[in-house]
Amino acid sequence: MSYWAIGIVIFIFIYILANVILYFLQERFIFKAEKLPSDFKFDYENQLFDEYNIEVDPGVNINGIHFKVRNPKGVVLYLKGNSRSIKGWGKFAVDFTRHGFDVLMVDYRGYGKSTGKRTEAGIKKDLQYVYDRLKEQVDEKYITLYGRSLGSGFATKLASSNNPRLLILDAPYYSVKHITKRFLPIMPMSLILRFPVKTYRWIEYVKCPIKIIHGTSDKLIPFKTSVKLSKINPTWTRLYPVIDGGHNNLHTFPQYHRFLEEILHSELPKEIDPLTSSLSFRRKKQ
16 A cells, blocks of 8 residues: 555544544533532622522523512523633623613533533523523513523524513624634534534524624624624614624623613614605615
8 A cells, every 4th residue: 555545544544533532522612611519609799699490300400690689670691601600600790780680690501500411402491491480480571681602592592482572692603513614624513513503593583683792803703703693684683893892801891881781771673664764765876
């Protein structure tokens, strides 16, 4: 056998081995989970909150924190990104409570105190269960879904299957497959990816206002991703670009907080009347 043929065989072997490793270890790359002991005590300065443990199935417990305000205007179900646990993410609840909204944050399976084998179907089931429990306490017209990065796909799925007041997407992705293809272009992600999380498919069926906030300098999930998503369901969607914002620092930009305030207090969009606006104006061809 020639050196050229041997090289081809070695390459094919390494390629197949890399795909096998990626298939079984992809959770470690997608989910950067932080585990917490069951007796861990949450502590947030100047925030009133209750801790909840929701048993979805035998062996599946979803841990969450409900941040509370007096006379809330509504509640925000906050679905966090892929890193750490709600221990660290809880500090962002203030961005909503200061505007008079309760906030419910939950940890996905395998994060914090939450338990259970992690699968895409399992996470979607857990979040729908949590949403249903929330609906028992609050009318859907007062529920806002907020999805940050990884959570944006799951928030979109929830919005597509329910009727919340509002869907806010913070640095959303087209799908997890599209993210991984950027970094591993030669891998057959359609075949080996166990967590495709297809935001683009679900957003088409959302029938509530969709507000997308995205940094224009995001290196992990490019801003053009949100532009692309906004075109799928344009009737309901509005895009808010945070100039120079990255992926993990939007909260450090005053513009982000102004956008969030505007969004949280926004009214449902009204249909534009072509007879009383320039909507139907067209330039004449020269």
